Amino acid sequence: MERIPDDLENLNLASSIIISNIPEDATAALNRYTQADTAKVAIRFKAVGRAPILKQQVYKITSGQRFQTVTTFLRRQLKLRPSDTLFLYINSTFAPSLDEVIGNLYQSFKVNDELIYSSNYTQRDLMQTAPCPYP
Amino acid sequence: MDIKRLIWHGSIPLKITLSKTESRIWDQTTPYYIEIPRISYLPVYLDLLIGFFRTFLLDESTASAGNAWFSTAEDAIPVRWHLPIGLLHDLHRPPPPASSSTTPQPWHLVLHFTNYPDILARRQCDWAMRDAYMNKLKEADFLRCGSAKRVMSLSKHDSDALWQSVVDHDLDTFTRITSTLLPTTPRNLPIRIYLPTPAPAPPSSPTTPTPSNPHPSSKPPTASVGPPLNTVHQPLTPLSQSQTLNDLLSSHFPALFPDPAKSKSTLQRQRERERSNGKVLGRAMIHGVKIPGEMPLVEVVREMAGADGWVDIVVVVVVMT
Numbered sequence: 033m034e035r036i037p038d039d040l041e042n043l044n045l046a047s048s049i050i051i052s053n054i055p056e057d058a059t060a061a062l063n064r065y066t067q068a069d070t071a072k073v074a075i076r077f078k079a080v081g082r083a084p085i086l087k088q089q090v091y092k093i094t095s096g097q098r099f100q101t102v103t104t105f106l107r108r109q110l111k112l113r114p115s116d117t118l119f120l121y122i123n124s125t126f127a128p129s130l131d132e133v134i135g136n137l138y139q140s141f142k143v144n145d146e147l148i149y150s151s152n153y154t155q156r157d158l159m160q161t162a163p164c165p166y167p
Numbered sequence: 168m169d170i171k172r173l174i175w176h177g178s179i180p181l182k183i184t185l186s187k188t189e190s191r192i193w194d195q196t197t198p199y200y201i202e203i204p205r206i207s208y209l210p211v212y213l214d215l216l217i218g219f220f221r222t223f224l225l226d227e228s229t230a231s232a233g234n235a236w237f238s239t240a241e242d243a244i245p246v247r248w249h250l251p252i253g254l255l256h257d258l259h260r261p262p263p264p265a266s267s268s269t270t271p272q273p274w275h276l277v278l279h280f281t282n283y284p285d286i287l288a289r290r291q292c293d294w295a296m297r298d299a300y301m302n303k304l305k306e307a308d309f310l311r312c313g314s315a316k317r318v319m320s321l322s323k324h325d326s327d328a329l330w331q332s333v334v335d336h337d338l339d340t341f342t343r344i345t346s347t348l349l350p351t352t353p354r355n356l357p358i359r360i361y362l363p364t365p366a367p368a369p370p371s372s373p374t375t376p377t378p379s380n381p382h383p384s385s386k387p388p389t390a391s392v393g394p395p396l397n398t399v400h401q402p403l404t405p406l407s408q409s410q411t412l413n414d415l416l417s418s419h420f421p422a423l424f425p426d427p428a429k430s431k432s433t434l435q436r437q438r439e440r441e442r443s444n445g446k447v448l449g450r451a452m453i454h455g456v457k458i459p460g461e462m463p464l465v466e467v468v469r470e471m472a473g474a475d476g477w478v479d480i481v482v483v484v485v486v487m488t
Contacts, residue, residue: 125315126305130288
């Protein structure tokens with residue numbers, strides 16, 4: 033199974049908040065729980081509507097990665113231009129925000145040990161009539 | 168007043184100033200003071216703010232909701248617009264663990280219209296905020312019921328009215344619509360836990376965690392920089408009615424929330440540790456209020472969920488002295 037490469041920049045998606053008042057001793061206690069999870073989970077892509085079908089549909093990804101890694105990866109795979117809009121829904125239901133952690137989404141919404149994304153995309157000329165992409 | 172009403176009417180006083188590099192008069196722009204409901208969202212107030220600040224701008228053409236973003240005045244950190252304002256406040260300005268008697272000052276945010284930061288999600292259209300909200304609502308519904316069909320089968324009128332009730336701060340309409348969304352026995356509970364995250368270890372060092380070593384050699388644990396938000400969902404385990412907030416927190420983070428049942432056997436050891444370096448403990452805050460650990464989770468969710476159906480728990484760490 034192919035792996036979606038980790039996006040190290042994305043790990044720092046939220047890195048800009050400084051918690052300056054963490055007591056020194058708390059750092060150790062917190063480090064225990066805030067290490068990015070390195071376990072791999074499987075995600076499956078399903079093309080919907082005009083989205084092209086990927087040659088490979090199941091990928092492995094590090095669970096500590098943010099959802100944005102998936103969207104960036106898929107955009108690259110589908111060779112989308114920046115003006116194209118990609119829609120990604122979990123279980124054909126909702127679009128998570130870009131900063132959600134993959135591992136959390138997997139734990140909560142997996143089906144048969146896979147996290148299922150359905151994808152659709154639209155080109156710029158369709159933007160006027162298309163529903164709003166988020167984010 | 169019941170808890171729901173108290174939460175709905177909780178608010179955050181804000182002082183909003185224009186980024187001085189974008190102002191015609193540098194830092195002399197008049198600040199805008201506004202009190203925003205905790206359960207509401209910053210983009211809701213953008214039209215108001217744009218109207219106020221437009222004439223102060225060097226380049227008035229930049230004044231659009233799509234360009235607008237906020238940062239904290241204190242440490243210039245971009246603020247994530249898709250989280251409720253109350254949660255943002257508690258994450259950026261964690262409430263002091265001990266009740267202090269100082270008068271709360273308004274939270275100072277800076278409004279920008281240029282240099283949109285990459286780490287923030289873009290709002291590509293006017294209804295991006297409403298869309299983000301509906302997605303959060305569906306996600307919560309999926310956890311509670313195993314599918315989002317309750318939210319998805321809301322009529323167009325009702326789903327519009329639901330978002331509008333958040334915008335208009337109309338609790339009656341909100342309660343009327345959401346009362347159909349809550350199952351009597353939820354499968355899972357939509358809970359997010361936010362932990363402050365200390366500085367990550369440098370990438371060159373081995374990744375083995377060394378929780379026993381409070382002083383990582385390479386990096387002083389002073390002003391901790393790092394992804395501060397670790398979100399953890401309630402795991403998909405059969406939910407027992409008696410499960411409490413403490414059960415949840417001590418199963419995820421036993422070092423911060425020691426299980427009271429277990430602590431007896433290790434009381435001696437614990438006492439020693441307390442004497443040596445002061446014990447680090449977590450405190451669970453929801454809507455800026457410390458919540459008693461013995462409260463059943465089902466009740467926490469029923470009474471304290473935000474407008475998007477989620478309960479956001481902010482963990483504050485304290486060192487016992």
